[in-house]
Amino acid sequence: MAELFIDGRWRAALGGRTREIRCPADGSLVAVVDEAGGKDVLDAIAAARRAFDEGPWPHTPGAERGDLLLRVAELLVRDKPALARAESLDTGKRLVESEADLDDIAACFRYFGRLAGTEDGRVTDPGVPAVDSRIVHEPVGVCALITPWNYPLLQTAWKVAPALAAGNAFVLKPSELTPHTAVALVRLLQEAGLPDGVANLVLGAGPEVGAPLADHPDVDLVSFTGGLATGRRIMAAAAGTVKRVALELGGKNPNIVFADADFEAAVDHALTAVFLHSGQVCSAGARLLVEDALHDRLVDEVVRRARLIRLGGPFDEHARTGPLISAEHRAKVEAYVAAGLAEGAVLRCGGARPDDPALAGGFYYLPTVLDGCHGAMSVVREESFGPVLTVERFTDEDEAVRLANDTVYGLAGAVWTTDQARADRVGSALRLGTVWINDYHPYLPQAEWGGFKQSGNGRELGPTGLAEYRETKHIWRNTAPKAQYWFE
Ligand code: NAD
Numbered sequence: 001m002a003e004l005f006i007d008g009r010w011r012a013a014l015g016g017r018t019r020e021i022r023c024p025a026d027g028s029l030v031a032v033v034d035e036a037g038g039k040d041v042l043d044a045i046a047a048a049r050r051a052f053d054e055g056p057w058p059h060t061p062g063a064e065r066g067d068l069l070l071r072v073a074e075l076l077v078r079d080k081p082a083l084a085r086a087e088s089l090d091t092g093k094r095l096v097e098s099e100a101d102l103d104d105i106a107a108c109f110r111y112f113g114r115l116a117g118t119e120d121g122r123v124t125d126p127g128v129p130a131v132d133s134r135i136v137h138e139p140v141g142v143c144a145l146i147t148p149w150n151y152p153l154l155q156t157a158w159k160v161a162p163a164l165a166a167g168n169a170f171v172l173k174p175s176e177l178t179p180h181t182a183v184a185l186v187r188l189l190q191e192a193g194l195p196d197g198v199a200n201l202v203l204g205a206g207p208e209v210g211a212p213l214a215d216h217p218d219v220d221l222v223s224f225t226g227g228l229a230t231g232r233r234i235m236a237a238a239a240g241t242v243k244r245v246a247l248e249l250g251g252k253n254p255n256i257v258f259a260d261a262d263f264e265a266a267v268d269h270a271l272t273a274v275f276l277h278s279g280q281v282c283s284a285g286a287r288l289l290v291e292d293a294l295h296d297r298l299v300d301e302v303v304r305r306a307r308l309i310r311l312g313g314p315f316d317e318h319a320r321t322g323p324l325i326s327a328e329h330r331a332k333v334e335a336y337v338a339a340g341l342a343e344g345a346v347l348r349c350g351g352a353r354p355d356d357p358a359l360a361g362g363f364y365y366l367p368t369v370l371d372g373c374h375g376a377m378s379v380v381r382e383e384s385f386g387p388v389l390t391v392e393r394f395t396d397e398d399e400a401v402r403l404a405n406d407t408v409y410g411l412a413g414a415v416w417t418t419d420q421a422r423a424d425r426v427g428s429a430l431r432l433g434t435v436w437i438n439d440y441h442p443y444l445p446q447a448e449w450g451g452f453k454q455s456g457n458g459r460e461l462g463p464t465g466l467a468e469y470r471e472t473k474h475i476w477r478n479t480a481p482k483a484q485y486w487f488e
Contacts, residue, residue, distance in 0.1 A: 071192040
């Protein structure tokens with residue numbers, strides 16, 4: 001056991017604290033890992049600070065930093081089977097989904113690897129004789145990178161790759177529930193030749209290990225992906241030292257289906273939108289908004305097919321979705337469904353744990369459809385983050401947009417219609433960071449990802465994803481200075 005990585009060395013936690021990691025699919029023990037204490041966190045921040053202030057990395061040419069990221073991408077491809085397996089054991093996610101995540105993770109490193117070598121400053125014309133003016137980009141400094149459990153390595157890659165491309169040093173804190181692929185990634189960074197102290201890894205729970213990162217004066221930026229309540233806490237903690245804060249928070253994402261939609265495609269995607277990874281996806285299409293005329297036919301078909309979705313562990317080739325991350329999380333999902341039913345929702349399917357004894361050791365919950373929902377229900381307003389689809393009806397375009405936007409969140413959502421003009425109108429009226437038209441869930445490394453409203457203030461991926469980790473400096477140079485005294 002030596003899963004903390006501080007100043008280029010693996011070490012066990014100074015306080016000797018450990019945590020058992022158990023697979024959510026069956027409760028089996030995956031491993032026992034070290035958990036950092038206060039001194040470990042301080043050491044990690046100090047190491048990153050030194051590496052940034054005194055080390056070579058921030059001054060390494062962008063193209064060289066990019067080459068290192070491209071090497072990491074190759075190592076990720078080499079180790080894909082082991083990494084996908086580790087991710088599935090920690091999360092309970094189907095192996096094929098972890099494998100697909102690994103492809104996206106390598107693509108992310110490739111994207112920022114290439115961008116690191118091409119993005120640079122610019123010269124401006126100040127319009128003043130004998131003066132030149134340049135805009136240059138510099139790394140922000142020491143970054144705290146705090147990530148969730150639902151896409152552990154993917155969310156980590158979205159932070160680590162641009163942070164390194166920009167020349168920062170960092171302290172990474174993955175979710176305490178899913179630490180293994182972060183450990184593996186740091187080993188790959190080491191193998192690729194990253195200088196000591198640039199990457200530091202501390203494992204442990206949020207209040208003990210994450211919170212000290214958010215308010216420490218030597219941390220310049222906190223990039224956080226996780227829940228809204230935690231995001232608010234981090235923003236408040238960071239205020240004391242006016243850190244840069246990039247938040248990627250939750251979503252309660254509308255999937256809007258008009259009566260003229262391609263029916264088969266809309267049904268397929270309505271199911272994938274919400275039941276992929278048992279709904280534990282920030283962009284899950286958990287709110288189905290259906291035009292009146294199509295409501296009964298669409299919901300009947302969604303329910304019929306939701307009942308057929310087979311649950312199982314990561315290595316069950318017949319399973320189509322897996323367990324929830326923990327017993328506590330399942331209890332939270334159950335409470336949202338109970339609240340929805342108490343508030344008048346109609347249970348169309350699910351609403352219970354599966355009765356298959358083979359699944360009894362895991363934290364499974366049946367794909368659930370609640371019809372007759374409205375925007376005042378907590379199950380519609382708040383993120384259950386489980387396999388729970390709420391259905392609302394609308395009569396026209398204006399009402400669809402009004403219902404969809406009636407939420408504190410603004411992460412993502414979709415519009416299904418064969419009327420392209422309507423698709424464009426609705427797409428531009430939605431207050432969402434990503435709008436899919438006749439599709440659900442795809443994203444691109446070169447297209448920015450992030451939320452409007454309380455889904456966050458950050459942007460990941462794309463050129464703005466790199467900009468999050470850079471300061472911009474204006475350098476004004478007077479080539480013919482003259483004496484000029486103001487106070488006579
Ligand atoms: P969470 O907020 O409970 O935890 C996220 C991370 O923050 C973990 O590493 C946790 O240990 C840490 N943390 C907890 N309390 C902290 C504190 N006080 N100070 C510092 N760090 C602290 O979220 P979760 O349950 O791990 O993840 C699920 C959430 O993540 C969902 O809300 C989901 O929508 C969101 N998410 C958003 C995106 C996005 O791109 N917007 C992507 C994935 C997940």
